[in-house]
Amino acid sequence: MGLKQLLMPVISARLLSRERLMQSRVKAERRRVAAGLRHQVHYFHQADDPYSALAAQCLANLVQRYDIDLLPHVVSPPPDDAAPERQRLLDYSRKDAQLLAKHAGLDFPQPERQPNPQAVEQVNRVLVAAAVDGRFVEVAAVLSTALWSGAPGLGSAQGGADADDTAQHMQAADMLRRELGHYLGATFFYAGEWYWGVDRLRHLEQRLQDLGALRAGASQDLLLPLERDLATAAKLSDPPSIDFFISLRSPYTAIVAPRVFELGRLTGAEVRLRYVLPMVMRGLPVPRIKRTYIAKDAAREAFVRGTPFGRVNDPVGRPTERGLSLMPLAERQGLGQRYVLSYLHGVWAEGIDAGSDRGLRRIAERAGLSWTDALRAIDDPAWRQTAEANRTALFASGLWGVPSFVVRDTAVWGQDRLWAIEQALLSPQTAASLSPSATGPD
16 A cells, blocks of 8 residues: 555545644634634625526525525536536536526526626626626526526617626636636635535525524525435335446545435336546546545535545545446446445445455455455456446436436436435325425435
């Protein structure tokens, strides 16, 4: 085992620990109080981003309920290295925003394409002017709805900043977003932490409530509370299968896998493991700023779900290939799920070096595999064809990242979309009882 493999679990366990996060929050609050500052929440808005359109609808509620100063910034789309499959991202985000809007009680039209570039430019000018004169919260949601609805005459709207001022604002906003540590629109930044989209507002809201920033008389109910997983068996006749697209190097796969397998058990749905190579091993860039945010966000999500996470030994490269080589063996023996859980828990929660024989043997044997059989399987390249076939199927579904799920005609990406898979599996009557209004805060 090399020095990097020895140190990585120790360092990551500290950097991603809940204790460290809470300590940083305490320090940030002490600095704020000492400086006599109000709670300041930065919001980064990208006009042609569907998730920003949803976030804009929540701004008025936030400033009404919490004693905060909202500092808006109008930003450009993410750089190429943070959006390597840009067209797929654009196409998927519009569909996902429609699904999320319905789930969260928000509005989003059903556009087949991105807004007209000239209309986007004019909206940016109006938003920049509104950010300067304090009207951003007032106009952002209205402008977003008009833009995405293709409202006639929007491109000739008046009242915006001039082109130079708009460009300067957006350049400065892009730089600030990058310096603070992010790359997307629809993002909130408060005292050292990032919160992307309406999915993560619950973390920001809970933090503000813990700090006593909830205004007197305001409801403690979160705008979009944590979804409860199915907890009891659902008697389904002939349930459809769940195609579960995974990567052994994906932290989000690691924290959602136990939940997916439990959903399959409770509904009787077969969970079909569709493993693919990680993005970086498929030639797609994953910049450091993106890796850092994902790791911290996954740790935060793992904590609220009670999933062990954070003692990491990154399996990029040979460790992932060795891990995938045992997948056919595990599935032939009916141990696919046990093996996946053992591997993911090992590299993302225990710091096991899956690139070593000692580490991989521990992962394999506790899943029920014979190490003798495993050694023979490691030399068999057959898994590569399966991984490539799975990648092709993933792209055919309109997706490209993991974890992703496909049930019937529902195809979603992300560990925070498991509720959509539940609803696709269950009858309309059962699914209705799992709506956001019925769940409440977790």
